[in-house]
Amino acid sequence: MPDVLLLPGDGIGAEIVPEAVKALKAVGKRYQIRFRFREALIGGAAYDACGHPLPEETLRLCEESDAILLGAIGGPKWDNLPVELRPEMGALLPLRKKLGLYANIRPALLFPALIEASPLKPEIVSGMDLVVVRELTGGLYFGTKKREFVDNGDEQAIDTLVYRTGEIERIGRLAFQMARKRRKKVTSVDKANVLESSRLWRDVITGLGREYPDVQLEHMYVDNCSMQLVRRPTQFDVIVTENTFGDILTDEASILTGSIGMLASASIGGKVALYEPAHGSAPDIAGQQKANPLATILSAALMLRLSFGMEEGAQAIEAAVRQVLDEGYRTADIMQPGKRQVTTAAMGDLVADRI
Amino acid sequence: MPDVLLLPGDGIGAEIVPEAVKALKAVGKRYQIRFRFREALIGGAAYDACGHPLPEETLRLCEESDAILLGAIGGPKWDNLPVELRPEMGALLPLRKKLGLYANIRPALLFPALIEASPLKPEIVSGMDLVVVRELTGGLYFGTKKREFVDNGDEQAIDTLVYRTGEIERIGRLAFQMARKRRKKVTSVDKANVLESSRLWRDVITGLGREYPDVQLEHMYVDNCSMQLVRRPTQFDVIVTENTFGDILTDEASILTGSIGMLASASIGGKVALYEPAHGSAPDIAGQQKANPLATILSAALMLRLSFGMEEGAQAIEAAVRQVLDEGYRTADIMQPGKRQVTTAAMGDLVADRI
Ligand SMILES: CC(C)[C@H](C(=O)O)[C@@H](O)C(=O)O
Ligand SMILES: CC(C)[C@H](C(=O)O)[C@@H](O)C(=O)O
Numbered sequence A, B: 001m002p003d004v005l006l007l008p009g010d011g012i013g014a015e016i017v018p019e020a021v022k023a024l025k026a027v028g029k030r031y032q033i034r035f036r037f038r039e040a041l042i043g044g045a046a047y048d049a050c051g052h053p054l055p056e057e058t059l060r061l062c063e064e065s066d067a068i069l070l071g072a073i074g075g076p077k078w079d080n081l082p083v084e085l086r087p088e089m090g091a092l093l094p095l096r097k098k099l100g101l102y103a104n105i106r107p108a109l110l111f112p113a114l115i116e117a118s119p120l121k122p123e124i125v126s127g128m129d130l131v132v133v134r135e136l137t138g139g140l141y142f143g144t145k146k147r148e149f150v151d152n153g154d155e156q157a158i159d160t161l162v163y164r165t166g167e168i169e170r171i172g173r174l175a176f177q178m179a180r181k182r183r184k185k186v187t188s189v190d191k192a193n194v195l196e197s198s199r200l201w202r203d204v205i206t207g208l209g210r211e212y213p214d215v216q217l218e219h220m221y222v223d224n225c226s227m228q229l230v231r232r233p234t235q236f237d238v239i240v241t242e243n244t245f246g247d248i249l250t251d252e253a254s255i256l257t258g259s260i261g262m263l264a265s266a267s268i269g270g271k272v273a274l275y276e277p278a279h280g281s282a283p284d285i286a287g288q289q290k291a292n293p294l295a296t297i298l299s300a301a302l303m304l305r306l307s308f309g310m311e312e313g314a315q316a317i318e319a320a321v322r323q324v325l326d327e328g329y330r331t332a333d334i335m336q337p338g339k340r341q342v343t344t345a346a347m348g349d350l351v352a353d354r355i
Helices: A013-031 A044-050 A056-064 A087-098 A112-117 A165-180 A196-209 A222-231 A243-256 A294-306 A311-326 A344-354 B013-031 B044-050 B056-064 B087-098 B112-117 B165-180 B196-209 B222-231 B243-256 B294-306 B311-326 B344-354
Strands: A003-009 A036-039 A067-072 A103-109 A129-135 A145-149 A155-164 A185-190 A216-221 A238-241 A264-268 A273-277 B003-009 B036-039 B067-072 B103-109 B129-135 B145-149 B155-164 B185-190 B216-221 B238-241 B264-268 B273-277
Touching: A003 A013, A003 A044, A003 A056, A013 A067, A013 A294, A013 A311, A013 A344, A044 A087, A056 A087, A067 A294, A103 A165, A103 A243, A112 A311, A129 A165, A129 A243, A145 B196, A155 A165, A155 A196, A155 B196, A165 A185, A165 A196, A165 A238, A185 A196, A185 A222, A185 A243, A196 A216, A196 B145, A196 B155, A216 A222, A222 A238, A222 A243, A222 B243, A238 A243, A243 B222, A243 B243, A264 A294, A273 A294, A294 A311, A294 A344, A311 A344, B003 B013, B003 B044, B003 B056, B013 B067, B013 B294, B013 B311, B013 B344, B044 B087, B056 B087, B067 B294, B103 B165, B103 B243, B112 B311, B129 B165, B129 B243, B155 B165, B155 B196, B165 B185, B165 B196, B165 B238, B185 B196, B185 B222, B185 B243, B196 B216, B216 B222, B222 B238, B222 B243, B238 B243, B264 B294, B273 B294, B294 B311, B294 B344, B311 B344
Parallel strands: A003 A036, A003 A067, A067 A273, A129 A238, A185 A216, A185 A238, B003 B036, B003 B067, B067 B273, B129 B238, B185 B216, B185 B238
Antiparallel strands: A103 A129, A103 A264, A145 A155, A155 B155, A264 A273, B103 B129, B103 B264, B145 B155, B264 B273
């Protein structure tokens, strides 16, 4: 009995997570699997309830579970707390680190039914199907931080960008292995003309590349990559990069598909993996049944695939999502003239029905 | 007699810089100003000639001049030199630092005649007119770098991201002042939910904002900004950000206009300012008279405006560029059906003629 921990979190989290549960239950019914669902608090919701955004109890339940489904965290309400109590620094980053989730996998796939929603011209975005493999527990996010006064009375703030061979190797391998199952191309993104960490990154990835002679490896500077993504997104298959660059490039890649409300992500590498939509907590539309649950539902599909090896179940969810879109159902964020607008819950029901 | 130092540099640099000189000479003729042009080596070209990418002599000429016009530097030929001899780390970064060029101003403006060249849908990109003000002599680019072996035999590489109050203040002021002359909006981009340097950045910019109550200030996370640029580029007026984020966002913003071969930049803050096209040295098309000289020509216009206070001359160049485009002349990179393709030199002549 696979044990799934639900972490709805903040904002629209409480609305979208239940819709993914419907999909998992539908898959369970079709393939005779019983999931066990437990739920815990995280982020601002946890802070409000018990004074800390990542309660001990939540961490324990995470470690005990077989997979975690997260909604979203954060919101203006908690932005002025001391840094270590904010949802991001107090919950999300420590959770990633403690669970050893060193790889964030974010597919950016164009849904043909939604091509009109892309800000890019159809001829440029058509066929876009890439995955960003982002290093998630190293770099600037986790290096030493400091704030101090200096001689002239100025304040000075310091962040440190650190990478070790081993950290680069394990994320690199993951990217090459993923490329093998796809179109066999890896683009490694760095700023090796300026950063020492990028030069180490490039050395290690180049070395690894020799072990995967069947995969085409190219190196690209991050500034050029942010340009190439817009210019010709179809040139990419698997992009692998460090934490901060990955943060920037995944958001950019997502919007190109026109449907950030549609994109799933998986954070893997440890004993238990964490699945979450690529979008945020959208406090402005929370509680209004306007949120698009499809990214969370597709994250559940990723969970079936990557944590439970249930490829069939994953495909059943993905096919159901495509079908619902083809039938013309849309949430507000992807609404287009001539389509039928539905609520968060209605969208979840439609997908579950078709599984 | 304004003294302009020409640094053609590498790749297409030697083809595009002379075209900007033609434009400056045409302005000189029309407004009775005599420019003095001197030329020096930089980048790979300098390395090849005298063993260092930034010769003493070049630095001296830079310091003596009233403004510098740079073509582009770098190329695969020099990518395997020791870091400190490569064009980027050995010439460009030290030059910025030594001349105190702490601000890189990069306008990303859509030329209506080129709207078809944008990867974005016309209705999204139409009206795009923003400036990125990038901090240029701080952050990861100039912090301490280290590579060392650690206990388990792994190599470890470290870069350091440092900012001081004073550095943030001076670039912030510049952005607010620029916004005052434009649409009065500043978007300050950081990653304050993770980085200590970003939190200092946000504090300082927020404080400054109170001195410019007529300018609307908003803060945006860098990941969101890289998404919003594509989603709705017209929402931005002036973007101000630190060095690395600025590097990534300027390239992204440039391509949205569809004409990176058209975009100028100015690096200012010291006694003498440096002007250069936003694009690189394009070694693949060097020596073929295919390069687009308009970005360099428009950089010369920026020089007239910012270094010499010659607004009329700047506008004369800008108007000539628009006219040549309206007449249908195009270099290869912006060629469209029904237009007339011309060489680098022919484009330069056309613009000079119309000044
Ligand atoms: C909330 C923030 C700390 C986080 C990150 O930067 O990693 C988010 O942007 C993401 O991409 O998951
Ligand atoms: C060549 C490189 C060091 C440089 C930078 O990153 O600053 C370039 O990308 C730029 O934007 O001027």
